[in-house]
Amino acid sequence: MFLGTTMIDPVILxxxxxxxxxxxxxxxxxxxxxxxxxxxxxxxSKVECSALDAVEAxxxxxEDDEAFNAGKGSVLTIKGTIEMDAIIMEGKNLNTGAVxxxxxxxxxxxxxxxxxxxxxxIFLAGPGANAFAREKGVPYVPDDELITDFAREALDDxxxxxxxxxxxxxxxxxxxxxxxxxxxxxxxxxxxxxxxGMTGKLPGRVGDTPLVGAGGYCDDAEGASSATGHxxxxxxxxxxxxxxxxxxxxxxxxxxxxxxxxxxxNRTGGTAGAITLSNKGQVGIHFNSKRMAWAYxxxxxxxxxxxxxxxxxxxx
Amino acid sequence: MFLGTTMIDPVILxxxxxxxxxxxxxxxxxxxxxxxxxxxxxxxSKVECSALDAVEAxxxxxEDDEAFNAGKGSVLTIKGTIEMDAIIMEGKNLNTGAVxxxxxxxxxxxxxxxxxxxxxxIFLAGPGANAFAREKGVPYVPDDELITDFAREALDDxxxxxxxxxxxxxxxxxxxxxxxxxxxxxxxxxxxxxxxGMTGKLPGRVGDTPLVGAGGYCDDAEGASSATGHxxxxxxxxxxxxxxxxxxxxxxxxxxxxxxxxxxxNRTGGTAGAITLSNKGQVGIHFNSKRMAWAYxxxxxxxxxxxxxxxxxxxx
Numbered sequence: 001m002f003l004g005t006t007m008i009d010p011v012i013l014x015x016x017x018x019x020x021x022x023x024x025x026x027x028x029x030x031x032x033x034x035x036x037x038x039x040x041x042x043x044x045s046k047v048e049c050s051a052l053d054a055v056e057a058x059x060x061x062x063e064d065d066e067a068f069n070a071g072k073g074s075v076l077t078i079k080g081t082i083e084m085d086a087i088i089m090e091g092k093n094l095n096t097g098a099v100x101x102x103x104x105x106x107x108x109x110x111x112x113x114x115x116x117x118x119x120x121x122i123f124l125a126g127p128g129a130n131a132f133a134r135e136k137g138v139p140y141v142p143d144d145e146l147i148t149d150f151a152r153e154a155l156d157d158x159x160x161x162x163x164x165x166x167x168x169x170x171x172x173x174x175x176x177x178x179x180x181x182x183x184x185x186x187x188x189x190x191x192x193x194x195x196x197g198m199t200g201k202l203p204g205r206v207g208d209t210p211l212v213g214a215g216g217y218c219d220d221a222e223g224a225s226s227a228t229g230h231x232x233x234x235x236x237x238x239x240x241x242x243x244x245x246x247x248x249x250x251x252x253x254x255x256x257x258x259x260x261x262x263x264x265x266n267r268t269g270g271t272a273g274a275i276t277l278s279n280k281g282q283v284g285i286h287f288n289s290k291r292m293a294w295a296y297x298x299x300x301x302x303x304x305x306x307x308x309x310x311x312x313x314x315x316x
Numbered sequence: 317m318f319l320g321t322t323m324i325d326p327v328i329l330x331x332x333x334x335x336x337x338x339x340x341x342x343x344x345x346x347x348x349x350x351x352x353x354x355x356x357x358x359x360x361s362k363v364e365c366s367a368l369d370a371v372e373a374x375x376x377x378x379e380d381d382e383a384f385n386a387g388k389g390s391v392l393t394i395k396g397t398i399e400m401d402a403i404i405m406e407g408k409n410l411n412t413g414a415v416x417x418x419x420x421x422x423x424x425x426x427x428x429x430x431x432x433x434x435x436x437x438i439f440l441a442g443p444g445a446n447a448f449a450r451e452k453g454v455p456y457v458p459d460d461e462l463i464t465d466f467a468r469e470a471l472d473d474x475x476x477x478x479x480x481x482x483x484x485x486x487x488x489x490x491x492x493x494x495x496x497x498x499x500x501x502x503x504x505x506x507x508x509x510x511x512x513g514m515t516g517k518l519p520g521r522v523g524d525t526p527l528v529g530a531g532g533y534c535d536d537a538e539g540a541s542s543a544t545g546h547x548x549x550x551x552x553x554x555x556x557x558x559x560x561x562x563x564x565x566x567x568x569x570x571x572x573x574x575x576x577x578x579x580x581x582n583r584t585g586g587t588a589g590a591i592t593l594s595n596k597g598q599v600g601i602h603f604n605s606k607r608m609a610w611a612y613x614x615x616x617x618x619x620x621x622x623x624x625x626x627x628x629x630x631x632x
Contacts (some may be wrong), residue, residue, distance in 0.1 A: 094552040094583055100522070101442055121521045122548045126417055126442025128520015204444015205437045206416070213529050213554035232438045234533045236410040238529035238557045267410055 002147050008187045009298060010044035010051075010059055010208070011281045012037050014058050016068050017176035018228045018273030026306055028067035029293035034304050035063040036180065036314070041297035043132050044184055051182040051190035051224075052090045052113075059086075059109040059192045062178035066148045067180035069176025071106055071303070073148050074196025076155045077203050082143045084196055085209040086112040091189035091220035091279075098210035099124040105133050109194045112210070114138070123210060158200035177209055179216065179226030181277045189224040189279060191216040191240075198231065207231030213241030222247045229272020229289055237264045243276055243284075253277060253284025321351030324503045325614060326360035326367075327597045328353055330374050332384050333492035333607035334544045334589035342622055344383035345609035346389055350620050352377040352496065354632070357613035360500055367498040367506035367540075368406045368429075375402075375425040375508045378494035382464045384493025387422055389464050390512020392471045393519050398459045400424040400512055401525040404432060407534035407595075414526035416441040421449055422457050425510045428526070430454070439526060467512070474516035495532065497593045499510030505540040505595060507532040507556075514547065523547030538563045539595055541573070545588020545605055553580045559592055559600075569593060569600025577604050616632035 016033045040058030042067055043049050067142040074082050086108035087098040097116025100123070102108045111133045115124050124132050124144025134140070177195035193215040197207050208231040209215035215231075217240035218224030246256035253276040261272060265288050273287025275294055285294050287308075295304035302314045325344050332349045356374030359365050373531075379387025390398050401415040402424035413432025416439070418424050427449045431440050440448050450456070493511035509531040524547040525531035531547075533556035534540030541556040555576055562572035569592040575587060583602050589603025591610055601610050611620035618630045 099507050123522040124520040126520050204440040204442050206441050207438040211527050212551045237527050241554045241557050
């Protein structure tokens with residue numbers, strides 16, 4: 001009887017960051033995005049479920065996986081510190097939670113959710129965000145446990161090759177971000193995005209990730225989108241809000257994602273990628289960086305890829 | 317000869333915050349917005365000028381005027397501290413600078429401009445933003461010089477009437493923000509917005525003001541917009557980016573501003589106001605709060621108002 005209210009086949013679509021991902025990191029990224037998409041879908045396949053819970057669960061998997069620049073594995077500021085940003089949003093009511101400059105937590109996306117669920121605000125940054133996490137009882141994790149050798153080496157490379165750094169925006173270490181979009185059987189959409197930012201960033205730098213409409217946006221009336229790539233470029237064009245706006249004017253998620261990214265590159269010179277779902281469960285995946293790891297689950301299939309025009313299919 | 321390149325009559329349009337402004341503050345606000353608009357226009361009327369310089373100058377006037385919730389006169393966090401947010405953006409190349417959680421400076425908008433002009437980033441928050449201001453030689457101002465009796469009383473009222481505070485979003489002390497949009501004779505657009513935020517906010521709270529597309533947006537291809545009102549509601553709908561998007565689909569600035577604000581109120585319940593200029597110099601002013609102080613200068617006339625449907629005209 002209850003299943004009679006099912007209107008939509010649930011879908012979860014995740015990304016593990018756009019950039020110039022080196023060959024040896026490819027299998028790690030693909031393994032991670034598939035695992036995250038499966039975990040999110042596991043939630044969506046229950047009768048009691050929400051797209052919001054699914055995107056949070058999927059992003060947490062990638063935050064815990066040091067193959068990604070988010071949570072454990074976050075890249076470092078020019079001072080060698082960790083400052084993580086995250087956002088979560090639900091399409092039903094546009095409720096949003098975001099954090100920036102967070103340290104000493106494993107899962108910034110869950111702190112963003114706490115901002116959404118338990119404050120009158122949508123965004124806390126810096127010491128206020130960290131104090132809020134402590135007050136809410138979020139477990140304290142020494143940053144040393146979050147910092148990987150890969151992140152330390154990336155900062156070393158940045159500092160020693162600094163003259164060229166600004167023209168190497170394609171480097172993975174300047175781009176990684178993780179994100180997820182989902183639609184549940186009730187037709188509700190959600191998105192979440194989480195990142196360590198860019199290697200060598202100034203302390204206090206806020207990228208696109210926690211900005212509503214830039215790093216993520218969703219609205220049940222249209223769709224949901226999550227972005228990754230050169231944060232400043234994504235923010236200047238409000239990439240995800242632009243994608244959702246293009247869908248409102250009639251484009252499908254694939255066309256909207258591609259057009260918004262092309263416009264961004266033309267206006268700013270930056271490269272990025274985005275994943276988009278329509279409120280009918282259609283998928284849009286596009287990137288103008290070299291690579292972007294992604295995976296989605298719909299019906300009994302897990303789709304994934306990391307190079308342009310790839311679409312590997314496994315059974316769930 | 318040089319004037320032969322003039323293509324557009326320059327216009328500057330400013331606001332001094334939307335909200336339930338008490339009667340005794342009305343003349344102070346009107347005086348302040350007219351003064352700010354005149355100062356911005358003074359820059360636009362020179363041969364060497366830019367819309368960017370004009371919006372910065374106009375916003376600085378209002379930051380220095382304690383009749384407004386920005387710079388001196390900023391409202392206080394629940395801990396009694398000052399945390400100011402600002403953004404500045406130019407429409408030619410979408411360049412943007414923003415700050416959040418700033419203290420000890422008179423003019424946050426100028427720190428935002430420094431972020432734009434002298435870092436690879438577009439947004440610095442918290443201690444990183446404050447350290448950046450110091451490093452750039454921005455004069456240190458004790459917060460005591462920025463905090464007014466009005467701000468202290470507003471926090472007192474918030475704390476003692478706390479049970480009702482969340483339903484009193486119309487109060488001026490929860491809404492104020494200042495902003496400016498301008499077009500120069502070369503057809504370039506700029507916008508800037510600055511605020512102390514909302515009385516009683518949590519430390520670290522970032523409102524709509526410094527978020528690209530929420531508190532401000534501009535693109536020479538369409539227009540420029542600056543918002544004021546309930547920050548969380550403005551951010552959830554990316555109000556200024558939405559307004560510019562509606563202009564791209566054919567609406568004039570007045571229609572676009574009104575439609576986006578109506579949509580925002582329907583989706584979030586919040587009230588706000590916005591000022592918008594098209595790239596032809598057309599003006600759009602709308603608010604669904606009780607009042608919003610605004611003024612603009614075009615040709616020899618200074619227009620201003622604070623109640624719905626008001627349009628007072630003075631000669632320049």
